[in-house]
Amino acid sequence: MNAPASARADGKTVYTAWAGLPALREAIAEQLLRDKGVSFDPAHEIIVTAGAQAAMLTVTLALFDPGDEVLVPTPFYDEYRRDIMLADATMVPVPTLLEDNFEINPDVLEQAITPRTRAMILISPSNPTGATMGRSTLERIAAMAQRHDLLVIWDELYDRFVYDGFEHLSLAALPGMRERTVVINGFSKCYSMTGWRVGYVAAPREISDALLPIAHGMTICAPSVSQYAALAAITGPHDWFAAILSEYDRRRQLWMQALDSMGLPYGRPRVRTILCPTSAVPALPRSSSPGHYAKRAT
Numbered sequence: 627m628n629a630p631a632s633a634r635a636d637g638k639t640v641y642t643a644w645a646g647l648p649a650l651r652e653a654i655a656e657q658l659l660r661d662k663g664v665s666f667d668p669a670h671e672i673i674v675t676a677g678a679q680a681a682m683l684t685v686t687l688a689l690f691d692p693g694d695e696v697l698v699p700t701p702f703y704d705e706y707r708r709d710i711m712l713a714d715a716t717m718v719p720v721p722t723l724l725e726d727n728f729e730i731n732p733d734v735l736e737q738a739i740t741p742r743t744r745a746m747i748l749i750s751p752s753n754p755t756g757a758t759m760g761r762s763t764l765e766r767i768a769a770m771a772q773r774h775d776l777l778v779i780w781d782e783l784y785d786r787f788v789y790d791g792f793e794h795l796s797l798a799a800l801p802g803m804r805e806r807t808v809v810i811n812g813f814s815k816c817y818s819m820t821g822w823r824v825g826y827v828a829a830p831r832e833i834s835d836a837l838l839p840i841a842h843g844m845t846i847c848a849p850s851v852s853q854y855a856a857l858a859a860i861t862g863p864h865d866w867f868a869a870i871l872s873e874y875d876r877r878r879q880l881w882m883q884a885l886d887s888m889g890l891p892y893g894r895p896r897v898r899t900i901l902c903p904t905s906a907v908p909a910l911p912r913s914s915s916p917g918h919y920a921k922r923a924t
């Protein structure tokens with residue numbers, strides 16, 4: 627990839643706009659529209675961040691107040707817990723079950739809603755469980771979010787790693803959801819660019835306006851040379867990905883055969899090679915203060 631070397635040679639090593647290179651935001655908006663059927667304005671509704679990780683913390687700090695409850699299906703990517711704690715909000719774990727392949731049951735999710743519930747953080751395909759959400763589940767969740775006036779933080783970092791004919795759909799594309807969905811994605815997984823640190827948030831303008839000062843406060847902008855690399859990746863050909871996906875699928879099959887041969891139960895993964903045997907579900911505090919976080923964070 628020559629884009630970062632050219633960017634460095636051309637002296638493009640200075641701060642970019644807070645929200646990221648306009649050309650990169652435009653390319654992200656085009657990809658969201660083309661692949662997911664959801665339209666975000668690249669000038670005001672997309673913020674490039676230092677990875678999806680920074681995107682998630684930006685979102686929790688900007689949108690959650692102390693006392694807000696945030697639903698998170700378990701097992702979950704542990705950063706969600708830390709980010710919610712840092713916002714001094716309360717994470718409400720909502721169980722998913724091995725026998726359901728760790729797929730979310732919208733009824734169980736809805737039972738966890740209280741007057742303090744502000745949002746839910748959902749991921750499909752999921753790290754760590756490999757679970758996915760199909761159209762009917764997404765439609766039920768969309769109806770519920772609208773019924774209870776909830777925000778949905780929608781992590782789709784693994785959107786391209788789907789198998790068995792599963793088609794990834796974006797919750798933001800469902801009727802009535804664009805205005806209440808905060809999409810998080812990035813370049814780490816699909817483009818294998820973990821160390822470059824480029825991710826993004828796409829959200830309605832009112833929300834993006836609240837996110838931008840926090841994103842600026844954390845890193846001013848995502849690394850400039852990395853943004854040029856991301857721009858080259860997203861605007862370049864994508865035909866190489868089929869071979870990568872097929873290799874991950876091969877490894878997934880191997881893992882499943884190995885676990886089957888040992889008689890260990892697991893959720894059938896539809897994402898990368900992440901598998902979730904039953905013993906992986908941690909016990910959680912329902913609420914923790916930032917001081918508590920400082921003691922617990924590892």
Ligand SMILES: Cc1ncc(COP(=O)(O)O)c(C=O)c1O
Nearest residue numbers: 677678679703753783812814825
């Ligand atoms: C679910 C999930 N969200 C966010 C991240 C952070 O990704 P990034 O490298 O883009 O910061 C990861 C990384 O593994 C992840 O698995």
